[in-house]
């Protein structure tokens with residue numbers, strides 16, 4: 001029996017990690033096409049920090065609770081749902097509401113637990129894989145034999161992007177702050193660049209015989225934008241998924257014309273559920289087999305109980321983590 005109420009984490013007001021407050025709310029009811037998940041683990045993502053600070057509001061139809069990915073058990077089905085079935089152990093992309101004991105989600109955004117996975121590792125998959133798939137493969141059109149530069153290579157998105165691109169036959173470069181994080185990127189198969197000690201543009205030019213890379217996945221922005229454009233090869237694609245160092249830049253666009261570059265980017269959360277369902281189907285077909293083979297595996301840095309979400313956010317803000325931070329419920 002599903003209880004009437006649940007424990008969740010609310011954002012009491014915009015602010016620091018201390019505004020994350022345990023609260024009691026009604027358990028959501030699955031609508032048409034949705035399933036209710038009893039959450040066992042929920043991944044933390046940097047957009048959660050931005051939402052908490054009040055600078056990344058949830059889309060109008062999404063829960064106001066933080067949390068973009070979960071793993072758990074299906075305990076109720078909305079009208080018209082054929083799969084997944086009751087009792088199925090799954091992970092799912094949610095548009096909010098993951099920091100809770102229960103969450104309702106469109107059935108098409110559920111994916112099976114990969115072979116041998118527990119809920120913690122499975123909860124670390126959806127947000128980064130949907131994001132990396134959409135931006136590196138669908139937007140960046142990275143092909144086997146091409147090259148990719150990933151910034152923030154040691155983070156949740158970064159470690160996933162390196163593994164996915166390596167597994168799909170690309171040559172991968174990754175930037176990271178400090179030798180320890182660079183070593184992690186190298187261990188995943190990237191040519192690692194410690195940006196505190198080296199200039200990534202110079203390293204890439206040198207390593208590619210002056211050609212540059214085909215695709216860049218950037219979350220830094222600011223001063224990186226012009227340097228990214230320098231590091232791109234002819235017909236290169238720059239995909240922006242965040243602007244940790246600012247989105248307002250003054251830029252000479254001449255190289256965009258001369259090198260026939262594409263500048264693009266996206267945010268995952270506000271995209272239509274149909275679009276996300278298409279991404280889920282592509283992940284099931286193209287990426288889940290790579291996870292089952294162990295060629296892509298999340299790096300879980302730390303876990304915290306749900307009610308200690310504040311400590312989990314403090315850890316992510318300290319920027320010392322490698323890979324993912326996960327809440328257990």
Ligand SMILES: NC(=O)c1ccc[n+]([C@@H]2O[C@H](COP(=O)([O-])OP(=O)(O)OC[C@H]3O[C@@H](n4cnc5c(N)ncnc54)[C@H](OP(=O)(O)O)[C@@H]3O)[C@@H](O)[C@H]2O)c1
Pocket residue numbers: 044045046047127131151152153154155156157158175176177178181219220240241242243244245266267268269316319323
């Ligand atoms: N557009 C989308 O759909 C979408 C979806 C999910 C996430 N994102 C964005 O993707 C980024 C990565 O998310 P994540 O969950 O993987 O976070 P994460 O694990 O914290 O990784 C972010 C990495 O960026 C680096 N970093 C942090 N602050 C920085 C700063 N001020 N300047 C430069 N580098 C900085 C850190 O690496 P070093 O210590 O090595 O510098 C860190 O490892 C976030 O900005 C997030 O908002 C976008």
